[in-house]
Amino acid sequence: MQENVTGEAPPVDEAKERESLQTENAALRDRLLRALADAENARQRGERRAKDARQYAIADFARELLTVLDNLHRAIAAAEQHPAKMADDSSLLEGIKATERILTSTLERFAVRRIEALGAKFDPALHxxxxxxxxxxxxxxxxxxxxEDGYVIHERLLRPARVAVAKRRQEPPSGSETVIHRADDGLADFET
Structure with missing residues (x-):
């Protein structure tokens, strides 16, 4: 490097060095911003996972309780189909209904809700x-x-509703007629 009379490096080299330092500074700043963004994303993912864990921790347990709730529904339906047989056991039926109400309200407190499926349009995400x-x-x-009733926990499907879906009634094609041939000509009956 040549020095001028004042003992300084030529100004062209200073400009290159300054430009190099600025480029390096910009690169380091960009890396720092990216690292901060990655750290923030990781923090948000962790918070989301913790929230999901809190909300859905009981999902397996609730799914098992749905079997109990189904059996209570079946017991109530069977008893109501045979009222004459249940006349002597009306207090038993009331106890089963009370148990069903308590279990339903407990599940609702934990955001487990029944899917209202009857009369709804078929939705493969719920049915x-x-x-x-x-x-x-x-x-x-x-x-x-x-x-079989379906249930969601918060907004997530816990169990789909098992349903029967309407389809169009099959009507015989118009203008069809049965042509009968005599058996001796070797042809069987067929529709045209």
Missing amino acids: EAVMQVEDGEHDPGTVVQVL
Whole structure:
């Protein structure tokens, strides 16, 4: 490097060095900002996971309790189908109904809610179609029967509702007629 009369490096070299330092400074600043952004994203992911863990920690336990709730519903339905047999055991039926109400309210306190499926449009995210039923009263794709209630916990599906879905009634094609041929000509009956 040549020095000028005052003992300083030529100004061109200073400008290059300053530019180099500024470029390096910008690169370091960019890396720092990226590292801070990554740390913030990791913190937010951790908070989301902790929140999910708090909200959905009981999901497996609640899913098991749904079996108990289903059996209580079945017991109540069976007793109500045979009122003459249950006349002597009315207090037993009332106890079963009270247990069902308590269990339902307990599940609701923990954000477990029943899916209202009957009469709703079939939604594969909430319903499991077990069968299709010919039904002239409802639009195709409408839930006409609930075989097993479905439940959500907060906004997440816990168990899909098992349902029967309406389909169009199959009508025989118009203008069809049966042509009968005599057996001696070797042709069987067929539709045209």
